[in-house]
Amino acid sequence: MALPTSTQFRYWGIATAIFVVVMWFLGDVLLPFIIGSAIAYFVDPVADRLESWGLSRVAATFVITVASILVVVILLLAVVPALITQMVDLANTMPQLFQDLRGFINKHFPSLLDQNSEAHKALTEIGQTLKSRIGDVLKTVLGSAASAINVVVLLVIVPVVSVYMLLDWDRMIGRIDQLLPRDHAPVIRQLATDIDRVLASFVRGMGTVCLILGTYYAVALMAVGLQFGLVVGFIAGLVTFIPYLGALIGGLLAIGLALFQFWGSWGSIALVAGIFAIGQVVEGNFLTPKLVGNSVGLHPVWLLLALSVFGSMFGFVGMLVAVPVAAALGVLARFGTEQYLQSRLYKGLSEQDAE
Helix, strand or coil: CCCCHHHHHHHHHHHHHHHHHHHHHHHHHHHHHHHHHHHHHHHHHHHHHHHHCCCCHHHHHHHHHHHHHHHHHHHHHHCHHHHHHHHHHHHHHHHHHHHHHHHHHHHHCHHHHCCCCHHHHHHHHHHHHHHHHHHHHHHHHHHHHHHHCCHHHHHHHHHHHHHHHHHCHHHHHHHHHHCCCCCCHHHHHHHHHHHHHHHHHHHHHHHHHHHHHHHHHHHHHHHCCCCCHHHHHHHHHHCCCCCCHHHHHHHHHHHHHHHHHCCCCHHHHHHHHHHHHHHHHHHHHHHHHHHCCCCCCCCHHHHHHHHHHHHHHHHHHHHHHHHHHHHHHHHHHHHHHHHHHCCHHHHCCHHHHHC
16 A cells, blocks of 8 residues: 555655755765766766677776776866966956956047046946956955865766766666655656756757857867957857857957957957857757757756756755756656646546536
8 A cells, every 4th residue: 555645745855855954064075976976977878889889888987987088188288278377367367458448438438437427436446446356356266166176086086986886877777766666666767767858958968069169169269369269268168058148258258358459450350259150050050959959948047047046055066966956847847737737626627517
């Protein structure tokens, strides 16, 4: 005899509360394990494909590990130093760019910056703040990042966790399936399949889109000579998972920098604008439809809400789990809606009377 529904809700409510409490107090400790598990989940299809080609699970894991190490080493040697250098240079250049902007406005639109106007006072105050605080801001950011994420621990634990999780992924999933409550196992399997489909379509697909667009923006902007092209491409690619936001932020930043660097050379400025226009056309008409699809079910507003809520509640760890949790909640919400539309609570007695 199955447990009453109220009892089942009580047990699952207790389990959810325990999960939230653990995330709240042990988020930073669990961070390497969450990242390692996420990596294993994302590359598990690659391991399955290698197994279908005749490799054992151990051999497939070894091949993926070696390939990942090579990619990381190449990035550390070729891309990361240049990216960090440009980010530091951009941070140091921002006060001067602001002063140049004020000088440009003074020259072409002097009425906007009258000495006694509020706009002039605001710009002066912002400029002084940027000059005095930019170093403190960088130190604070780096210090908080160092306290929240122990880089040494991440570099050591994450690869180990990801390798072991990848090696035992199918066995672990099979064991979890055996522990499902028998009465609800078919429904849970179906919901898990739907959640996996959403995550596979969105996270893997959008991750590929972000990588492709970020690389395109960085290479194209550096090719036209934009001083901070690598940073702009990195930023634009990073936030591409929110439709239009990546192109908007990256485009405004790139065009703003191009105006200062190429002022008077309108062809170069037009090239920078054209790079983002082409990127948007390619993303909207080819990359996103092919790699992500149109039936994922994760609305941009829902993603922003999830990132904001989980980020404020659980910090960096919350932002990492925000997208998977948002996908799971979206699937559960659609399932609940379907159940509601089939229930007497929605249909009432009119349909029964009609019969």
